[in-house]
Amino acid sequence: MHKNTIDHVVIATDFSDNADRALLYAIELCSRLGANLSLFHVLTFDKLDKGEEAVTVIEDKMERLRKNYLYDNKKVRYRTTYIKIGKNKEEELLSIFKEAPVDLLLMGTSGAGKTARLLGSTASFMLHAAPAPVLLIPPHATFEPIRHITFACDYEQIQTLEELKPLAVFAKLLQADVRILHVHPQPANMPLGTAMKSLAVDSLFEEVEHELDFVRGSNPEAGIKQYLETTPTDCLAIKPRKHERGFWQKLLTQSVSDSLIGFLPIPVYAL
Structure with missing residues (x-):
């Protein structure tokens, strides 16, 4: 607990x-x-x-x-x-x-050009294996209060709400709001199970100012990147799969890290 x-x-x-x-x-x-x-x-x-x-x-x-x-x-x-x-x-x-x-x-983390190698080795390993949240700080970053967190959420891989609670605690302590983002080809026609999980996640963040956002698209990387380009965000939160090669591990491979993680000048919080 x-x-x-x-x-x-x-x-x-x-x-x-x-x-x-x-x-x-x-x-x-x-x-x-x-x-x-x-x-x-x-x-x-x-x-x-x-x-x-x-x-x-x-x-x-x-x-x-x-x-x-x-x-x-x-x-x-x-x-x-x-x-x-x-x-x-x-x-x-x-x-x-x-x-x-x-x-x-x-x-x-290391600078641009080295991000892919870093995320492909030590940092990537910790993102997928650490039993507690990991916060990656980009190079040359100076502290700015974290007021807006975007949580790129894959509802289909959430097993229990308990595993998301550290993010709710993190946001509450920082008095930050959370935008829970899900990229889906047809947001209005999501499977019932996915929709039910979104409602459950919504209830988990009841003590934090938050909103559920859905972006239409078949490419999660492109949808997340476009969202971050238009939405004020101080920290990107993600939930990598642990100990297996799944959706988020593919998201953090070398080809994608340069265009998404390496593209961000803000911290990345991994559950």
Whole structure:
């Protein structure tokens, strides 16, 4: 059963400029969510063996982040630092969810041209495997209050309302409105089951200002992109399928990520 608060946000850092900017974003976000913030870095054996990274070097870099951004910052409550060492970066990233209760994992992304590779590997893996929401922060993003969230929703793949509750909590804490978008070839003639699920989702967001939007089209990517170009949106929310290659995993493959995810200068929140 999902709770009604976001208490612990973890930011994964590789100490790059993009990661530092994502940390600044995380600090502002945590101040509005009332959440504690922790730092997280994965040190893989290959980099350790080649001398590219060492535990003492990583600890020094973490201390720099804490001194520069966290220790004297009254906007955020710094919780702790996690440094994981292992062979597989993705597996070690997932291990954080066993190490501590994590309500939101925040990751900075690479710039245009690298987005496809990123979403095809580490970030894509986390979107589909993480047991808690993941927030991707685009490069050069500075924090802006999240007031309008577009939730690109595939009603047909929703199993239970419980799995959508973190988004409702996220929106409520930020006092954001949610537009629940569904792309369908014939919105007026949706299957009864899909229509019933839309009504159930509508009830889940009853404590949040929201509306149901339907876009006519057979191409979800094109419909979502067109909607975002004409509708003020501070954050795109999606619900990737977990542990299987389905609709949303296809949506986040290399060819599509450049035109949709990479096209967005706003954060992407993945349930």
